[in-house]
Amino acid sequence: MIMDCSKYIGKCSCGRTHELETKMVVVEYDALSRFEEYMAAVGLADKRRTVVYDSNIYGLTEGKHVKADQEIVLPAQGLRSEDILIEDMMTKLEDPEVLVAFGAGTIMDFGRYPAYKLGIPFVAIPTLASSDGFTASICSVILNGQKKSISMKAPALVVADLDIIKGAPKRLVSSGVNDILAKYISLADWKMASMVTDEDFCPMVYGLAEEALVIMREAADKMAATGEIDHEAMTMAQMKSGLTMQLWDNSRAASGSEHLMAHLVEMKPPRFEQAEGIHGECVGVGTFAAAKEYHRLAKLTPKAKPFEPLTKEWVLEKFGERLADGILKENANDVLGTFDPQSIVDHWDEFREIISTIPPVEELEALYKACGCKYLPEHIGIDPSLSEEALDISAAIRNRLTLVRMKRVLDFE
Ligand SMILES: [Zn+2]
Ligand SMILES: [Zn+2]
Numbered sequence: 001m002i003m004d005c006s007k008y009i010g011k012c013s014c015g016r017t018h019e020l021e022t023k024m025v026v027v028e029y030d031a032l033s034r035f036e037e038y039m040a041a042v043g044l045a046d047k048r049r050t051v052v053y054d055s056n057i058y059g060l061t062e063g064k065h066v067k068a069d070q071e072i073v074l075p076a077q078g079l080r081s082e083d084i085l086i087e088d089m090m091t092k093l094e095d096p097e098v099l100v101a102f103g104a105g106t107i108m109d110f111g112r113y114p115a116y117k118l119g120i121p122f123v124a125i126p127t128l129a130s131s132d133g134f135t136a137s138i139c140s141v142i143l144n145g146q147k148k149s150i151s152m153k154a155p156a157l158v159v160a161d162l163d164i165i166k167g168a169p170k171r172l173v174s175s176g177v178n179d180i181l182a183k184y185i186s187l188a189d190w191k192m193a194s195m196v197t198d199e200d201f202c203p204m205v206y207g208l209a210e211e212a213l214v215i216m217r218e219a220a221d222k223m224a225a226t227g228e229i230d231h232e233a234m235t236m237a238q239m240k241s242g243l244t245m246q247l248w249d250n251s252r253a254a255s256g257s258e259h260l261m262a263h264l265v266e267m268k269p270p271r272f273e274q275a276e277g278i279h280g281e282c283v284g285v286g287t288f289a290a291a292k293e294y295h296r297l298a299k300l301t302p303k304a305k306p307f308e309p310l311t312k313e314w315v316l317e318k319f320g321e322r323l324a325d326g327i328l329k330e331n332a333n334d335v336l337g338t339f340d341p342q343s344i345v346d347h348w349d350e351f352r353e354i355i356s357t358i359p360p361v362e363e364l365e366a367l368y369k370a371c372g373c374k375y376l377p378e379h380i381g382i383d384p385s386l387s388e389e390a391l392d393i394s395a396a397i398r399n400r401l402t403l404v405r406m407k408r409v410l411d412f413e
Contacts, residue, residue, distance in 0.1 A: 018204070
């Protein structure tokens with residue numbers, strides 16, 4: 001399947017003009033045999049190119065390598081997305097006009113970071129589809145020793161060869177299912193937030209994320225029923241979801257209260273030191289916990305209470321000395337203080353409507369089990385007794401309005 005991205009760009013009914021650096025996304029078996037054609041289609045065929053691999057992928061994909069003016073094979077051992085490593089690689093570049101990154105998530109950052117710094121295009125050849133970051137511009141990189149998610153360069157072209165992707169371990173397939181089923185929560189959060197604040201909302205971007213969700217849900221149902229993995233559908237779902245982040249300039253459509261579980265696991269505040277899991281697995285745990293909580297709340301009736309900023313004591317208790325300052329800074333202009341909490345109460349019936357589109361927890365659980373997905377806190381090293389609290393704590397990690405965050409200005413009866 002080839003996705004022509006031009007249909008998403010331009011003036012939109014939401015009032016914005018949407019842009020995409022990504023011109024074309026190819027998700028096909030044996031796609032790399034036609035790589036030069038795709039490069040020509042986006043006007044990059046004749047540009048001097050450097051292709052970056054890591055040593056593992058380079059060995060595993062022999063016979064699939066693409067034409068290069070310069071090849072860089074980074075040692076896989078100890079490879080991580082970190083400024084010093086990326087800048088060290090940049091000193092070896094022989095003045096490329098386009099960078100091609102061939103590999104998994106980390107290698108993509110060795111394309112998107114230098115491409116951004118050098119002002120040249122970048123082409124992605126993902127070798128797995130366990131998350132939706134490939135078509136996004138977001139670089140998850142260690143800068144000056146601190147992990148940051150910042151917008152850099154999105155790929156001009158993505159060529160996903162399913163003959164390579166189908167070889168990914170099952171654990172990564174399951175993780176990919178989780179990263180897209182998360183949209184049940186992230187889309188609900190976005191819609192609810194836009195009803196009670198002046199936060200922008202775009203039906204087109206929402207629709208694209210929903211499309212990714214529908215495609216993945218169908219593929220997951222098929223996997224649950226027959227064990228068969230539809231790599232084409234699953235990879236396409238990841239690509240579409242990633243595009244929403246480019247179109248909207250942030251991850252609003254793709255990441256709500258559930259994704260913060262992944263951040264929590266990465267940050268390891270007190271009591272979560274043992275937490276461990278790949279991105280989609282942590283997101284799956286967040287999705288399941290949020291689905292349970294949202295359905296519980298929908299049965300209740302809220303009363304508004306005045307906004308109070310997070311206290312330093314609470315932040316210190318939940319996040320510890322090491323993380324407290326960052327959390328307080330993130331919440332300095334708490335979105336909860338920007339609107340009248342009564343408007344949540346006034347919209348509660350509509351909220352119930354939205355929550356009713358999230359599958360019941362029993363349905364989700366059966367699907368997760370059948371697809372081998374992680375979904376319970378203990379699956380990622382979190383004590384089950386912390387499961388409810390984990391959502392509330394993680395909501396403080398990002399100043400983005402979600403239903404979990406809204407609970408701070410509500411009392412339930
Ligand atoms: Zn729009
Ligand atoms: Zn994700």
